Amino acid sequence: DAKTTQPPSMDCAEGRAANLPCNHSTISGNEYVYWYRQIHSQGPQYIIHGLKNNETNEMASLIITEDRKSSTLILPHATLRDTAVYYCIVRVATGNQGGKLIFGQGTELSVKP
Amino acid sequence: NAGVMQNPRHLVRRRGQEARLRCSPMKGHSHVYWYRQLPEEGLKFMVYLQKENIIDESGMPKERFSAEFPKEGPSILRIQQVVRGDSAAYFCASSPGLAGRGEQFFGPGTRLTVL
Numbered sequence: 001d002a003k004t005t006q007p008p009s010m011d012c013a014e015g016r017a018a019n020l021p022c023n024h025s026t027i028s029g030n031e032y033v034y035w036y037r038q039i040h041s042q043g044p045q046y047i048i049h050g051l052k053n054n055e056t057n058e059m060a061s062l063i064i065t066e067d068r069k070s071s072t073l074i075l076p077h078a079t080l081r082d083t084a085v086y087y088c089i090v091r092v093a094t095g096n097q098g099g100k101l102i103f104g105q106g107t108e109l110s111v112k113p
Numbered sequence: 114n115a116g117v118m119q120n121p122r123h124l125v126r127r128r129g130q131e132a133r134l135r136c137s138p139m140k141g142h143s144h145v146y147w148y149r150q151l152p153e154e155g156l157k158f159m160v161y162l163q164k165e166n167i168i169d170e171s172g173m174p175k176e177r178f179s180a181e182f183p184k185e186g187p188s189i190l191r192i193q194q195v196v197r198g199d200s201a202a203y204f205c206a207s208s209p210g211l212a213g214r215g216e217q218f219f220g221p222g223t224r225l226t227v228l
Contacts, residue, residue, distance in 0.1 A: 032215060043117075043204050043219030044156065087156075091215070099161040099169050100146065101206075101217060106155070 003027065004088045009108045012082075018075040020107050022088030025069040030092050033064060034101070035073045037084040044087070044103075047073065078111045085109070115140065117207050117220035125226045132192040132199070134223045138207030144168075145188040146206040146217060147180060156204065162188060163210065195227045 005023040012018040024033065034049040048055055048062045050071075055062045061074040075082055087106040118137040126132050138145050147159040161169040162182035173180070177195075182188040192199055202224050206217035 034216070038156075041202070041222075043206075043221050046216040046218065049214070049216065099144070100158040100172070101148075101156075102158065103148075103156040 003090050003102070004104055006086075006088055006104060006107045008105060009110070011110050011112060012075075012078045014080060014111055014113050015077055018078040018082065018109060018111070020073040020075075020086050020088075020109065021070065022073070023070045024088070024090045027068050027090050031090045032092070033062065033068075033071050034089045034091065035060070035062065036087045036089065036101070036103075037082075038087070038106075039081075039084040047086075078109075080111050080113065083109060083111045117205055117218055119203075119205050119220035119223050121223060122221060123224045123226070125228065126195050127228050128196060129194050132195050132225055132227075134190040134192075134203050134205075134225070136188040136190070136205030136207075136220060138188070138205075139218055142207035142209050142218070144208045144210040145182050146208075147188075147190050148204045148206065150202045150204065150222075152201065159190075192225075195225075197227045200225055200227045 032049050032051050035047040036044045038044045048060050050062045050064055064071045085106040085108050087103050089101050120135050143164050145162045148156045149159055150156045158172040160173050160180045165184055177193045179191045202222045204219050204222045206219045208217045
């Protein structure tokens, strides 16, 4: 079973920031928070991951609370092409024990004009 | 830098036939994962392989399904005697293993339809 809880759906206006929350209250000390997305029928796409510090890359920002029990993925200027299902996943980063990704139901983000 | 390649992209089989799905990982990646997405359902892990070794097959159905990742060539997911319930999208992902940061890179998937 997935170790994360996400809202099933969200809407966002084009050009505005999309803030996608994720709860992971049982996260372990050596587990990272990963975000992936799946645009309709395509293969999932890696977005970003972090351990405890906030992270930013060219796609998004990841804000992790100090107690690490929740996080927020931020798409700063959402476009129509960001419409997708977003998955928040917790797992260890490397090593054989961290192999598989366990996908929950994710959040279906709809970016509207 | 080519990404993960899967072929065929679409595969149609009749009940009882065999399906072979191929996955070529990204250059330099030695770890391969297979996931299945049934219609209107989420992605489910099937198997994790390194070159010539199966590391975790906890998500593989007990019968008819097998996977390999030989020393040379692509990884193969093989489904024998397919049934209609095998109709799904099968995604392969690769990672550089211990040299990486844990992210997996996915291919475009193979859509299997069983008639």
